[in-house]
Amino acid sequence: YGIFVYQEQVMQAANALAGYSLGSADILRRAMGKKKPEEMAKQRAGFTDRAAERGTERARATWIFDLMEKFAGYGFNKSHSAAYALLDYQTAYLKANFPAEYLAALLTSVKTSLEKAAIYLNECRVMGIRVAVPDINESLSDFRPLPDLTSAQFPLGTIVFGLSAVRNVGAGLVEHIVAERD
Numbered sequence: 001y002g003i004f005v006y007q008e009q010v011m012q013a014a015n016a017l018a019g020y021s022l023g024s025a026d027i028l029r030r031a032m033g034k035k036k037p038e039e040m041a042k043q044r045a046g047f048t049d050r051a052a053e054r055g056t057e058r059a060r061a062t063w064i065f066d067l068m069e070k071f072a073g074y075g076f077n078k079s080h081s082a083a084y085a086l087l088d089y090q091t092a093y094l095k096a097n098f099p100a101e102y103l104a105a106l107l108t109s110v111k112t113s114l115e116k117a118a119i120y121l122n123e124c125r126v127m128g129i130r131v132a133v134p135d136i137n138e139s140l141s142d143f144r145p146l147p148d149l150t151s152a153q154f155p156l157g158t159i160v161f162g163l164s165a166v167r168n169v170g171a172g173l174v175e176h177i178v179a180e181r182d
Contacts, residue, residue, distance in 0.1 A: 004071040006078040013068060017061065018050035032072030040069065100129050100145035100157040107131075108142040111165035130154035134161040137181065141174045 004010055010032065011025035020028065028047065031039045044065050051061035094102040103124050110116035124131050132138070132146075143162040163174040 004068060004075065006081065007075045008078050010068045010071060010075065013064065014047065017054065017056055017064065018047050019054055020047075020050070029072075029075075032069055033075075035072070044069075099127055100159055103127070103129060104143040104145045104159045107159065107165070108162060111143070111162060117165065124159060127156055128154055129156045130158040132158050132160050134163055134166050136177065139163045140178060141171070 004013070007029050010029050011020075011022060014020040014025040014028050015022060028043055031043050044062070047065050048058055048061040051064070052058045056064075091102070103120055106120045107117060107124075110120065121131055131143075138146075138160050139162060140160070141162055141164040143165065144160050146158045146160055148157070163169055163177060164171060
């Protein structure tokens with residue numbers, strides 16, 4: 001549809017329109033990623049000159065270069081996008097089928113960041129997952145799901161707050177509390 005999606009497409013356009021070798025096209029792609037004004041001016045002139053020599057109107061070649069340059073701000077390598085798509089699929093599956101377990105793992109992964117934890121705690125609320133306050137009798141070091149504790153208000157279960165996420169409570173104290181309780 002005339003939109004660059006992958007970095008490789010920028011390289012193909014440079015190859016097809018301006019006769020760049022794939023090695024030269026890769027240099028162009030890297031220059032776009034670094035966004036150095038002097039290097040970009042040199043690349044722009046080279047691209048438009050070479051494209052014009054090969055029969056593309058100079059204004060059109062400049063327009064295409066502008067599209068490629070704009071794309072460079074968010075462009076992605078095709079092989080990386082496939083791996084990210086697989087990860088997205090797997091995490092979406094976990095969130096849809098094991099929501100309490102998934103969010104407990106996310107909360108554990110950000111337990112030292114109040115801002116990030118707040119986002120996931122809100123997601124629990126929106127999804128109908130209860131997050132129980134830290135409990136000396138139930139909590140472990142990390143957040144953990146208790147999916148058997150469901151109710152009409154919290155149909156997807158409960159997550160017990162991890163003791164290590166409590167401010168000013170160190171790992172040694174948490175280990176001691178859990179060991180003493182057990």
